Amino acid sequence: MQDGVAGSKTVSFTRMDLGTREDRDIIATFHESELTLAAEHCLSLLKKLRSPPGRAPWRVDRFTHSLQTATRAFRDGADEELTVVALLHDIGDAVSLENHAFVSAEILRPYISDRNYWLVRHHGLFQTRYYGKAAIHAEDRRAPFFDHPYFAATEKFCRDWDQMSFDPDYDTLSLDFFEPFVRSVLARPVYSESALFDSLHSE
Numbered sequence: 001m002q003d004g005v006a007g008s009k010t011v012s013f014t015r016m017d018l019g020t021r022e023d024r025d026i027i028a029t030f031h032e033s034e035l036t037l038a039a040e041h042c043l044s045l046l047k048k049l050r051s052p053p054g055r056a057p058w059r060v061d062r063f064t065h066s067l068q069t070a071t072r073a074f075r076d077g078a079d080e081e082l083t084v085v086a087l088l089h090d091i092g093d094a095v096s097l098e099n100h101a102f103v104s105a106e107i108l109r110p111y112i113s114d115r116n117y118w119l120v121r122h123h124g125l126f127q128t129r130y131y132g133k134a135a136i137h138a139e140d141r142r143a144p145f146f147d148h149p150y151f152a153a154t155e156k157f158c159r160d161w162d163q164m165s166f167d168p169d170y171d172t173l174s175l176d177f178f179e180p181f182v183r184s185v186l187a188r189p190v191y192s193e194s195a196l197f198d199s200l201h202s203e
């Protein structure tokens, strides 16, 4: 074992199954310090949703869309966690356009309720209800979830906040306003590894 470039200890192994108990402790310490960076990582992803003027097809870029969604949620009485969910619901776009809702949901999952996780995971599908005139004649893709206990919360999120938030004239709050919310929610103790793995058994 030796000191790493940043002064941290370095493990002895080159393959995991040769790791020692001391190696495990070194990694655990590193893991703990990395977890404190969750808010920074999420804010960094959020800022990647900025687009130069004229680059994106919407009248506001996805960064402003996210701020506006959070602003509407906050002004509508959403609590701290749901406001953060509104702010970060599209961060998956920064790495995967094809399945952004799933990526966003999994990033936030350790810090948010089951309801809010379900909401973020399904918001992309629920948003198809609002694809303008074309959606009037399309099948309602939310139908399989009409009886789901989280349907109403997800419908409200999309109807009142998400699909509404493409307006350049709306009085959108700045990121400075929401940053303390993000740091608060993402500083929570995360689910244990076993809890996350246990969740696989219920799928």
Ligand SMILES: [Fe+2]
Pocket (backbone or CB within 6 Å): 089, 090, 100, 101, 123, 124
């Ligand atoms: Fe989205």
Ligand SMILES: [Fe+2]
Pocket (backbone or CB within 6 Å): 065, 069, 089, 090, 162
């Ligand atoms: Fe959105």
